[in-house]
Amino acid sequence: xxxxxxxxxxxxxxxxxxxxxxxxxxxxxxxxxxxxxxxxxxxxxxxxxxxxxxxxxxxxxxxxxxxxxxxxxxxxxxxxxxxxxxxxxxxxxxxxxxxxxxxxxxxxxxxxxxxxxxxxxxxxxxxxxxxxxxxxxxxxxxxxxxxxxxxxxxxxxxxxxxxxxxx
DNA sequence: AAGCCCATCCGAA
DNA sequence: TTCGGATGGGCTT
Numbered sequence: 599x600x601x602x603x604x605x606x607x608x609x610x611x612x613x614x615x616x617x618x619x620x621x622x623x624x625x626x627x628x629x630x631x632x633x634x635x636x637x638x639x640x641x642x643x644x645x646x647x648x649x650x651x652x653x654x655x656x657x658x659x660x661x662x663x664x665x666x667x668x669x670x671x672x673x674x675x676x677x678x679x680x681x682x683x684x685x686x687x688x689x690x691x692x693x694x695x696x697x698x699x700x701x702x703x704x705x706x707x708x709x710x711x712x713x714x715x716x717x718x719x720x721x722x723x724x725x726x727x728x729x730x731x732x733x734x735x736x737x738x739x740x741x742x743x744x745x746x747x748x749x750x751x752x753x754x755x756x757x758x759x760x761x762x763x764x765x
Numbered sequence: 766a767a768g769c770c771c772a773t774c775c776g777a778a
Numbered sequence: 779t780t781c782g783g784a785t786g787g788g789c790t791t
Binding site: 703704705708715716717718719721722724725735738739740742745747748749752755 | 770771772773775
Binding site for chain 1: 784786787
């Protein structure tokens with residue numbers, strides 16, 4: 599598998615944006631570019647990974663621009679390649695159908711997939727989401743209204759939800 | 766095939 | 779409010 603990636607600066611900090619030939623496969627947030635690259639290589643150990651300059655890659659450039667908008671709070675859509683098991687893909691697809699401003703509990707999401715007892719498994723799948731913000735796993739919270747967890751830090755989850763609530 | 770980890774949930778004390 | 783047990787998917791022995 600071929601993966602190309604670049605790093606951009608956004609309202610949420612640095613973002614590593616990576617794509618296969620089919621679409622975006624990883625969007626990771628952080629403040630250390632080296633760590634972000636290492637993380638990407640760890641996630642796709644067998645892939646052929648190459649760094650590209652922002653804007654110099656015809657495939658990546660327009661997608662990166664779109665991602666930048668979305669990370670900065672605007673709505674939008676990009677083509678993605680969800681790399682994971684069948685179950686994970688179902689969960690991630692379902693996440694992308696949740697409109698901004700709306701939240702669901704892990705149990706509600708499990709229910710909507712026809713697996714009402716799989717709340718915990720759904721949580722696992724959310725935890726493995728690689729496409730920050732674009733696959734909006736931050737819209738899933740606990741049944742009691744508390745935030746639950748977030749891979750890129752709970753404060754960020756809170757920020758994202760606040761930002762969508764007003765819009 | 767068995768065991769372990771986990772971004773949960775629900776009921777009981 | 780805390781605590782156990784049920785729970786299911788994914789990964790490692």
